[in-house]
Amino acid sequence: MTERDIWSAIATARDNAKAAEEQELARVESADTAELQRSASVRVAARQAVREALDDILRE
Numbered sequence: 001m002t003e004r005d006i007w008s009a010i011a012t013a014r015d016n017a018k019a020a021e022e023q024e025l026a027r028v029e030s031a032d033t034a035e036l037q038r039s040a041s042v043r044v045a046a047r048q049a050v051r052e053a054l055d056d057i058l059r060e
Helices: 001-031 032-060
Strands: none
Touching: 001 032
């Protein structure tokens, strides 16, 4: 795997994390109960943390 491949894989992982974050945000908005909303909110926070970490890596 070349350096370019590694950076490309990191960028793809970041894009996938962003897409998953957006899906979880939609789940938060459509949650029927407070419990479902809390669960989705926790998943959003986790996805967001992953995406932000990957963003930081790509910036450096």
